Amino acid sequence: MKFGVIVFPGSNCDQDAYYAVRDVLKEPVEYIWHQEHDLKGVDCVIVPGGFSYGDYLRTGAVARFSPVMEAVKEHTDKGGYAIGICNGFQILCEAHLLPGALVSNDCLKFVCKYVQLTPANLNTPWTNQCKNGQVLNIPIAHQGGNFVCDQETLKRIEDNGQVILRYCDEAGRVTPEANPNGSLNNIAGVINERGNVAGMMPHPERAVEKILGSADGLNILRSVIEWARR
């Protein structure tokens, strides 16, 4: 599967995503500059973390207007895969490719730490390599990862199985204490209705090797490769 990593001015997890795909997944991968109109034929777009355009206005609010996002929209409209991680999730929400929005953490501070996640729906392109009740150890690093949406949307995405990951404790229990940022229903990741677009605040690309403390992020990244192969 060919991956493409978008590079906005201010992206800072682009290289991490690139290395994870190239060196660990051993799949082909290319950088795609924010002013490109063409996605170079990639199968899966990664919208990486960072501070696109400085994020001074509102996270992701400027990036959604960049030329490359037009191309990403066309790609996903045709059923192409795309995953937004951290700032990438914020951008995909701003671009209305995903439901909901991300606001400031309830503690109002940047939080960087390993968190535990449990998959909420295994039948998606992004979680099919996870197991039921599995606890994934994957880090977060954000100041605005508090997932919100209106009640109607919440009910819809929950009913549709569009919630794919929730924050949980070490035993896999979804509790308020395990929620690091105040997200509704402990939501850490969602997909669009079709399932080909995903967004998650935790960084799977940071948990791909034992030396980094965890390789659980591979469960997410390998899922899309497996899904496309089926």
Place this chain on the structure above:
Amino acid sequence: MLIKEPGSKTVSKNTEPIAPEVYREMGLIDSEYQKIVEVLGRHPTYTEVGMYSVMWSEHCGYKYSRPILRLFKKYKEALEGEGLENAGVIDIGDGYGIVMKMETHNHPSAVEPFQGAATGVGGILRDIFTMGARPIACLNSLRFGPLDDAHNRYLFENVVAGIAHYGNCVGVPTIAGEVVFDDCYSGNCLVNAMSAGIVRIDDIASACAKGVGNSVLYVGSSTGCDGIHGATFASVELGPDSENRRPNVQIGDPFQEKLLIEATIEALKTGFVVGIQDMGAAGITCSTCETSAKAGTGMEIDVLKVPRRQSDMTPYEVMLSESQERMLAIVEKGHEDDVAAVFKKWGLNAVVIGHVTDDGLVHVWEGDQLVAEVPAKSLADDAPTYYLETEEPEYLKEVRCFDLTKIPEPADYNEALEKLLGSPSIASKEWVYRQYDHMVQTNTAILPGADAAALRIRGTKKAIALVCDCNGRYCYLDPFVGAQIAVAEAARNLACVGAKALGVTDCVSFGNPEKPQVFWQFKRAIEGMAEACEAFDTPVISGNVSFYNETPETAIYPTPVVGMLGLIEDADKHCTPEFKREGDVVALLTGRRITKDSESDPGFCAVNDLGGSEYLKVMHNVVAGQPPALDIEAEKRLHTCLIEAISSNLLSSAHDCSDGGLAVALAESSIGGKLGVEASIVADCSASVALFGEAQSRAVISLPPDKLGELGELVEKHAIECTILGKVQGDRFKIDVNGVTVIDREVEQITRVWKNAIPERMEGRA
């Protein structure tokens, strides 16, 4: 005004003298002004006197510290030759070098903590990537007054937020640091930012303006009126009117910095960049003079070509602005567009503002008006040097004769331990480092909270470890020994993760050097540090001096912070401080050899080891005695043994035994591992000394029982001592001293105390 005849190389008309109150306000003294007149052979212009005043400030010119810093052999090369430029480099093999430097931003942080700290990070990062290195780590060493004071909490909160704001956005992990709280830092917070970068040894960039006719390219953010005279401000004491200095503080934009990092690394790959330097302290003045002086060339620039944030800036303001995220690049003639294109791709300014000349002079034009004509070397290298008087401070006699044997035993050792664990200097710093992105770049092999952080080096088997360290209280009691201990402890921290110390960057903060007692502290501390660095074979490759860290009420403790780099040959073989599994044996490694016939205790503490301890301060509010004795040779044997034991996979955990003594070291290993311990100490000193004394050259380790034999051989080989203390087991933290159980608490309880100490003070809740 200067008038330059067409075609002539000299200034034909002299200028009026500058009024003494004007140059004094800029920080120059009368004799320095006279020296400027001598150098120029005329009176300087307003712009020129401004340029001299910043370049000859202590901050840029090291006019007081230079004679003492010559004690560092490597510094000597840096100061006298062109060996080292913006930051030093250490070769780690495989064709890679590590660049590192630490710098203070104390004064700006004291008046505007958020931006002061943020721009501290920005400045140190630019020193790294102007060498052609990609920044891979940030560290910081912070000092504040006690957290029961609202202003200290404000400073702490905003300094941490400022570091997070900048470091997180630029995508460089902040992986380690230290935070210490003490009364003497009230009103004088210390904010030291350190950064390290990686560079192919063959690709190190130069900061020389070589090649007459080459173009001078201004890149990065536009120039505004922020930070004018920042370097001068850093060279005076803080006082009641320091608040008015807020306009001297620069405003940082980490987004611009991120672009500048990527663009600079890309631009250097074009091969057309001859030299490049950050515009930090003293802005365009410093970068033009230093790059010319290093190359023995001159430079001609036009301030009208400098991109500006406001239209009405004077040449003086443009030359002295310390606006952030700017660089000066010397570009091969004819290739200006190739280099500028890279910066423009990243949305940055890239404008030719002048060219390199051969006359050794920096000419500053404002259109067709010449506003300054000064010899580059006189600004960069000829700052007046002063040999200040030294005098041993009075207070030392008093603190040294304090009778430590008179300190009573605590009523309850459990409570004493909890008081220490709840002391913000010892307590968990998770509240701080959780706000920093410490994992971006996906190299962090040892996360914050360990003795040292470690980063694997992609494409090699290796990892580097980084740490910064200093105990200001020890340095107050004896600056020589205190500074040596700072070096020893940093190296010990590295050894505890399995890394061999390779080099040092120092960042030293003191009070007003014009006071002989303060200068004595400075001199003794540098002597101690230089001696220790030589003994550990860790060259000082870069550094920074900050003076005038005092208010009318207090001066800080001498605080010579050591930043140290270590190398782990096999990244997979590193060690962390927390206990790993029940049943492991817990032992104390001591870098002392106790002879078999010795009557004394097997390597625990003597009463003198309470001198300058956290225990004495926290329990009795006493800062007295002498710092613990340090035997550098014994210390080195301990480190070698630790590194060999870790690389042979013998150890489950290793943790430096320092602030708070053995009891605190054991507690931290226990808390980190969420595992209890049962330990017995046999000592011929009081229980408080055995538990809380801070004798040097010790580490708490744990290992599987079947590895004890192999460890014994290593211990024998390196002639150090290994004392079995007990076992990792259960969920209670239990210590016996001479057969009496003095500490017995649930691990969960001491964990709460240690973890909640800072959040409770900052947020009123856990």
